[in-house]
Amino acid sequence: MSTATSAQPMVQLGGIRKSFHHLDVLKGVDIEVGNGQTICIIGPSGSGKSTLLRCINHLELPDAGVVVVDGEVMGYTEKKGRLVAVRAKDIDRQRRTVGMVFQRFNLFPHLTALENVALTPRQVLGLSRKEANALAEEQLARVDMLSRKDAYARQLSGGQQQRVAIARALAMKPKVILFDEPTSALDPELVGEVLQVMKDLAAEGMTMVVVTHEMQFARECASEVVFMDGGRVVEQGSPDEIFGSPRHERTRAFISRVAHETAASG
Amino acid sequence: MTSTAHASPGEIADPSIRSARLARLASLPLKKHAHPWRWLSGAFIIAALVFVVRAFARGDIEWSEVAAYLFDDRILEGLGQTVQLAVICTLLGTAIGIGVAVMRLSRNPVASSVAWFYVWIFRGTPDLLQLLLWFNLALVFPTLTIPGVWEARTIDVVTPFVAAVIALSISAGAYIAENVRGAIAAVDHGQLEAASALGLPKRSTFRKIVMPQAMPSLIPAIGNHAIILLKLSSLASVISYTELMGSAQEIYYVNARVVELLFTIAIWYLVATSLAGVLQYYLEKWYGRSNVVTRTNSLDRATARVLNRLRSGTKGA
Numbered sequence: 223m224s225t226a227t228s229a230q231p232m233v234q235l236g237g238i239r240k241s242f243h244h245l246d247v248l249k250g251v252d253i254e255v256g257n258g259q260t261i262c263i264i265g266p267s268g269s270g271k272s273t274l275l276r277c278i279n280h281l282e283l284p285d286a287g288v289v290v291v292d293g294e295v296m297g298y299t300e301k302k303g304r305l306v307a308v309r310a311k312d313i314d315r316q317r318r319t320v321g322m323v324f325q326r327f328n329l330f331p332h333l334t335a336l337e338n339v340a341l342t343p344r345q346v347l348g349l350s351r352k353e354a355n356a357l358a359e360e361q362l363a364r365v366d367m368l369s370r371k372d373a374y375a376r377q378l379s380g381g382q383q384q385r386v387a388i389a390r391a392l393a394m395k396p397k398v399i400l401f402d403e404p405t406s407a408l409d410p411e412l413v414g415e416v417l418q419v420m421k422d423l424a425a426e427g428m429t430m431v432v433v434t435h436e437m438q439f440a441r442e443c444a445s446e447v448v449f450m451d452g453g454r455v456v457e458q459g460s461p462d463e464i465f466g467s468p469r470h471e472r473t474r475a476f477i478s479r480v481a482h483e484t485a486a487s488g
Numbered sequence: 489m490t491s492t493a494h495a496s497p498g499e500i501a502d503p504s505i506r507s508a509r510l511a512r513l514a515s516l517p518l519k520k521h522a523h524p525w526r527w528l529s530g531a532f533i534i535a536a537l538v539f540v541v542r543a544f545a546r547g548d549i550e551w552s553e554v555a556a557y558l559f560d561d562r563i564l565e566g567l568g569q570t571v572q573l574a575v576i577c578t579l580l581g582t583a584i585g586i587g588v589a590v591m592r593l594s595r596n597p598v599a600s601s602v603a604w605f606y607v608w609i610f611r612g613t614p615d616l617l618q619l620l621l622w623f624n625l626a627l628v629f630p631t632l633t634i635p636g637v638w639e640a641r642t643i644d645v646v647t648p649f650v651a652a653v654i655a656l657s658i659s660a661g662a663y664i665a666e667n668v669r670g671a672i673a674a675v676d677h678g679q680l681e682a683a684s685a686l687g688l689p690k691r692s693t694f695r696k697i698v699m700p701q702a703m704p705s706l707i708p709a710i711g712n713h714a715i716i717l718l719k720l721s722s723l724a725s726v727i728s729y730t731e732l733m734g735s736a737q738e739i740y741y742v743n744a745r746v747v748e749l750l751f752t753i754a755i756w757y758l759v760a761t762s763l764a765g766v767l768q769y770y771l772e773k774w775y776g777r778s779n780v781v782t783r784t785n786s787l788d789r790a791t792a793r794v795l796n797r798l799r800s801g802t803k804g805a
């Protein structure tokens with residue numbers, strides 16, 4: 223499956239396969255994300271969306287296939303016609319170019335918002351405390367959380383925690399950010415503030431891969447929508463194509479089901 | 489015997505509530521549970537205590553001697569050695585415990601087997617036995633050698649103090665390792681994922697993310713071990729190390745005031761272990777300041793109870 227992307231590719235997934243104890247979760251996935259694009263991945267629960275996202279930054283090691291981020295193969299170097307696994311510190315370095323935002327935020331609860339954001343820059347970029355804090359404050363301002371910089375996670379609402387988590391990812395100046403259902407754990411009235419931050423990022427030209435059930439967000443912000451089912455990409459296209467005239471029956475069924483659920487719950 | 493804690497009757501302020509029965513019920517005084525068994529059992533225990541205290545007061549103990557030896561130079565010297573031994577062994581034991589726990593949790597099968605074996609050996613044999621083995625190391629290896637660099641007689645190196653430090657630290661380390669392992673395993677997996685995704689190196693993740701979150705649940709265990717070590721250090725008297733117990737023995741071998749001296753040092757052991765408890769309380773508070781683990785420890789709960797009582801008391805008045 224090839225898609226015409228005008229932009230330079232930032233993330234390329236080729237032939238990604240992954241199974242857990244004989245359960246084939248990913249059965250060969252190819253996706254290309256252009257520089258500055260926002261790709262939304264939709265699909266039923268259990269279709270392998272999270273696993274795919276986690277393969278991109280090698281939180282999960284694909285059984286087969288390669289992930290290329292900005293031209294660099296994740297986790298491997300090419301040597302004498304083979305891909306040889308790199309060492310831990312190299313994979314750490316590569317992961318810094320890929321930010322990730324989790325469904326459950328995963329803020330470090332023993333650190334304040336500022337410390338959450340400043341920790342990694344300070345530990346790995348060799349910044350002084352002052353420099354790291356300045357960087358962290360800048361990122362917290364981007365998500366409108368500067369006023370709560372001294373709060374611990376438990377003192378923040380879910381939406382605020384997620385915004386801090388986004389700032390934490392941004393502080394590493396990633397080339398791409400992965401979002402795994404970033405609003406699914408939020409109370410409905412807090413979803414908007416997180417989506418707004420993501421919309422702003424998309425508008426600023428950040429490359430993003432977003433697994434989401436927020437169809438409205440996908441419609442408005444996605445450069446491409448990918449529909450996954452059963453460990454495969456079933457269909458991929460512009461939001462208009464996927465939501466307006468899906469080619470596959472499964473896509474159509476899924477979209478109408480989600481639309482019903484949203485209508486029922488909203 | 490009857491407790492008459494009558495609360496002041498309530499008055500219904502809302503005029504729209506006119507039920508006569510409700511008004512009458514609301515105006516009745518409230519009587520709380522009487523708890524007669526608490527009073528009875530309390531009285532019984534106090535009686536038993538009085539009996540015991542009287543018996544000891546009339547018994548053949550020279551209490552003035554107990555007081556006189558409390559600040560005896562040799563006793564204070566011994567106390568210093570006991571505290572020193574306990575502090576050193578707690579610190580070393582914790583360091584060993586953390587190291588062994590990390591090995592135990594490592595994916596490297598060699599490392600985790602070695603750690604398992606360590607815990608198995610040193611948790612499975614008596615401390616006194618370990619102490620005697622370390623002290624008698626010279627019988628097995630008369631000299632210690634690093635070929636071409638250093639050589640010494642074992643007797644000169646493994647002094648009673650060194651043997652005690654080695655034995656007690658290693659044995660404490662085996663216990664603490666299990667505590668550390670549990671505390672580390674209890675840290676939310678999402679924390680590790682977030683750290684990996686950020687590209688935070690393993691070492692930093694351990695130091696900055698895992699340990700700070702494991703600490704709150706670890707402090708009580710380490711505090712417990714500090715108290716155990718304060719007491720276990722008395723074993724070192726067996727290998728002729730004059731800590732608190734040894735000092736007492738040296739004195740009562742001469743003057744035969746055995747029980748008096750045992751009471752003297754019992755007081756010091758209680759003081760030392762109580763202070764360790766207080767220190768533990770403040771460490772717990774410090775590590776729990778972001779309230780990562782919502783442990784309610786007993787001292788806090790007791791304080792909260794007293795405060796509540798005071799508050800409701802002032803409200804009622």
Ligand SMILES: Nc1ncnc2c1ncn2[C@@H]1O[C@H](COP(=O)(O)OP(=O)(O)O)[C@@H](O)[C@H]1O
Binds near residue numbers: 242270271
């Ligand atoms: N670490 C794992 N071990 C075993 N099975 C897993 C693991 N992670 C995911 N799976 C399984 O893989 C399938 C796809 O999971 P996931 O990628 O989370 O789907 P989605 O995010 O689309 O809901 C599910 O059946 C899930 O149970």
Ligand SMILES: [Mg+2]
Binds near residue numbers: 271272273403
């Ligand atoms: Mg998922």
